[in-house]
Amino acid sequence: MSSDFLFATWAGGGAVPPVLSVARALRERGHSVRVLADRSLHEEVAAIGVEPIAWTTAPQGDPADPATDVIRDFEARTPLGEFSRLRDRIVCGPAADYARDTLAELRARPANVLVAEHLLLGALTGGEAAGIPVASLVTTLYPFPTPGGPPPGPGLAPATGMLGHLRDRVLARLVLKPWERGLPALNAARVAHGLAPLGSVIDAFDRVNRLLVLSPRVLDYPGRRFPAHVRHVGPRLDDPAWAGELELPAGDAPLALVGLSSSFMDQHTVLERIAEALGTLPVRGLLTTGPAVDPAAVRAPGNVLVTRAAPHGIALRHAAVTITHAGHGTAVKSLAAGVPLVCMPLGRDQREVARHVEHAGAGITVSKSSSPRTIARAVDRVLHDPSYRREAQRLGVEIAAETATDRAVTELEALAERGAARNLTAQRRGDGDM
Incomplete structure (x- = not known):
């Protein structure tokens, strides 16, 4: 049975391709799908054969353009x-605007299910107010504290012993505390749409029928225990529509693929230091700058091919x-x-992802301010210590499963079917009351 899905997302850099991948998969299954999104994403949305819908009052930006980026987190010092x-520019501050736009679209064109990128609490509020099933998509590791694991964010290794578990309990409270400054704006959005205020911002993330984590369970710590509505559904591995065609550098030396953020994170000098490092090694470098950096502005040695984009899934x-x-x-x-x-x-969730990669034995971490010499040593170590490739291949087998x-x-689809069954029951009851 075909269902109608309304997606809601924002110009969140790497969060966009996995959300659109799910939307495309549903469309290919014969469902009706449309996506509320920043106008800067509309070409990308249309490229997957899905209808883009513009936000009208919610903030709009382009993370590849520092002048129009909404968050501008590259300006933050800590x-x-x-x-x-x-929190203030996407999650909580404009929650009323996201809720208003989402509810207006649902009233104009009802949907069976709302699917929102998990940070859009305003959009989730609109779905809750509309009374339809709601799912959120987490496009990284599960980002909230849980029993059996360190609090996400600081990039901590799993605790051992009594002191380690005490550390986790204390830090979990500290990690959650900054969210509460966003509670007044979030509750104002809820009350404006007839919903009861909440006691914490974290409660709002759980007010969904399903929270789908688009990340490999095998990459997370095995001891973590998750809420009942959370499902690890595996990562999305397809490349974005803008990735283009693959061009490899000439030669047969080992290939080093370089890819930093698809959004602007002031990464130009980091790219040049990586390129310089690869110039000292017997490798071929394929350096993809992403939409935020002009490839012509990156100085690189002869063994490094610099390009704006490449399909990483094929290059790998x-x-x-x-x-x-x-x-x-x-x-x-x-x-x-x-x-x-x-x-x-460089920031955001990246410290946490790097820690999990290291803990799995599939890579190493160096500072974003590392010298070319330090970067070259790290690359050489990973290339010549077979344990890193062995552990990466182990994870690859698990991810394939x-x-x-x-x-x-x-x-x-199951959520849409349950929603349809509930609506049918309600209609029958209404007919019986007439």
Whole structure:
């Protein structure tokens, strides 16, 4: 049975391709799908054969353009500053605007299910107010504290012993505390749409029928225990529509794939230091700058091919190592291909992803301010210590098993069927009352 799905997303860089991948999969299954999104994403949405719908009052931006980026977290001096910008400019601050736009679209064209990127609490509020089933998509590791694991964010290793578990309990409270500054704006959005206020922002993330984690369960710590409505449904491995065609550098030396953020994170100098490092090694470098950096502006030695984009999923079939900011998408695609990593986190969730890669034994982390010499040593170590490739290949086998079926689509179709059955029951009761 065909269902109608309304997606809601924002110009969140690497979060966009996995959300659109799910939307495309549902469309290919014969469902009606449309996507509320920033206008800067409409070409990408249309490229997957899905109808884009513009936000009307919610913020609009383009993360590849620092002048129009909504969050501008590259200006923050600390991780807390980065977080505050996200909270105040996307998650909580404009929640009323996202809720208003989402509810207006649902009233104009009803849907069976609302599917929103998990940070859009305003959109989730609109879905709750509309009274339809709601699912949220987490496009990285599960980002909230749980029993059996360290609190996400600081990039901590799993605790051992009594002191370690005490550390986790204390830090979990500290990690959650900054969210509460967003509670007044979030509750104002809820009350404006006839919903009861909440006691915490974290409660709002759980007010969904399903929270689908688009990340490999095998990459997370095995001891973590998740809420009942959370499902790990595996990562999305297809490349975005703008990735283009693959061109490999000449030669037969080991290929080092370089990919930093698809959004602007002031990464130009980091790219040049990576290129300089690869110039000292017997490798071929394929350096993809992404939409935010002009390839012509990156100085590189002769063994490094610099291009704006390439389909990483295909390039990784040829790669021996990936040098990356540890964005979830690039990291997981590398692991799915059995390719080990050198991680250089720039911010956001990247410290956490890098820590999980290291803990799994599939790569190492160096600072984003590392010298070319330090970067070269890290690349050389990963290339010549077979344990990194062995562990990456182990994870690749597990990821292949997790993605053998499209569990995200299965979960969403089941949610639509339950919603349809509930509506039919309500209609029959209404007929009986007449």
